[in-house]
Amino acid sequence: MYTRQKFAGIELEYQGFNYFGPMSRLGILSALCLVTLVFLGFQNRGDWGFYGHRLINRMAVFTLPPEMMYLFKPNIDFITEHAVDPDKRRYASPFEAARHYMDLDHWGQYPYDNLPRQWSEALIKYSDIVWYRSDMDSVIYRGEDLWLRFYTTDSFPWKKSELLDKSDFPQFFMRSILPHYYDDEWEIPCEVWQAYLGLDKDVPCQAVRIIDSLSSHGILPYHLIKMQRDLTEAFVDRDKSKIIRLSAEMGHYLGDAHVPLHTTSNYNGQLTDQLGIHAFWESRIPELFAEVDYDFFVGKASYISDPSEYYWNIVLTSNSFVDSVLLIEKELSITFPSDQQYCFDERLDNTVRTQCREYARAYQTRMNGMVEARMRQSVQAIGSSWYTAWIDAGQPDFRKDAFVASDQTLVAEEDISQKKEKRIKIRGHE
Ligand SMILES: [Zn+2]
Secondary structure, eight states, X not given: OHXXXXXXHHHHHHHHHHHHOTTSHHHHXXXXXXXXXXXXXXXXXXXXXXXXXXXXXXXXXXXXXXXXXXXXXXXXXXXXXXXXXXXXXXXXXXXXXXXXXXXXXXXXXXXXXXXXXXXXXXXXXXXXEEEEOSSSOEXXXXXXXXXXXXXXXXXXXXXXEEEEOOTTHHHHIIIIIGGGTTXXXXXXXXXXXXXXXXXXXXXXXXXXXXXXXXXXXOOHHHHHHHHHHHHHHHHHTXXXXXXXXXXXXXXXXXXXXXXXXXXXXXXXXXXXXXXXXXXIIIIIHHHHHHHHHOOOOOOOOOOOSOHHHHHHHHHHHHHHXXXXXXXXXHHHHHHSOGGGXXXXXXXXXXXXXXXXXXXXXXXXXXXXXXXXXXXXXXXXXXXXXXXXXXXXXXXXXXXXXXXXXXXXXXXXXXXXXXXXXXXXXXHHXX
């Protein structure tokens, strides 16, 4: 979430510039406040806190059957330590951030039936194709309900639209558009587009670009499904280092999926005057109480027969708790003595203003132990995802089967991120 907090900071800076002017005293004051705000925001960054993610990953190892322990037990420190890798990557690539959340409320009402549960279907539905016929003229196409609707810029703001009889659009998208998703620019050759629409080659076409309006609202459940596939493949390939690295990272994303505030656009209470509730819920409370008060014996990992349904259910369940998370804290902030809500903590030579222990305890109690329950469910789900990948790969025997070690996938993925970053930057100037 804190990448987005950074964005919020940039917005604030922008507003400060407008309201006060860069040279005024108020302007300087507001800039100072901003720097303090951003700085404080970064002090508590992370999801479940780094502490929580590491703890959850570690505990998940103990849900595994003895056959898997031959690989996982010797690597338990790696799995613990690298539970936070995906968060670290968020600062290297803006595209990583979308994998950690999904603003479900952006897509309508619970249970968000208009949102396809498959990534490619959602992309078809929520991507625009912009056909640049000339510098001044373009046509925008949108795959609505798996059909194709086009809007001409002549009639901006698109009052005039027409539905094309193109029921083969999903197939065209999968065959000719999706393979270019990771290119520097997400675009398709003019000839391909012209051929699809049955147009002559001399019909004006400068470029055909695709605008992804899905990803900026988060893709967490889709990414979980992809991670499950990747992890299964790593088991199939008998690639030890890949198995361990992907297991650690899967643990991270699944941990995020259990946090209610990772499923709403009001992710840090910024819309309800509850700024800071994100770290309060997922970092401060576990750091205060998990080690002593929480019970992490959750039983054995179980087989996930339908990963897509299973992961969507986790995210939807998290989302169903959003109202409680926000309303209970709101009510508590009104009824709890106001001078006992915030305390000062010493951390690494810094004094940090944070929620007092008793205030946190009261919040936890009123939520009926929700934080502990979600952590426990994270542990169970993570163990189950690893276990399922192992079963689906034919239960390789770590003592007998030949294993290899490679880091190729990691390299390939970073390459893609850099390319995509470049692509978006170019788009930002259009
Ligand atoms: Zn995260």
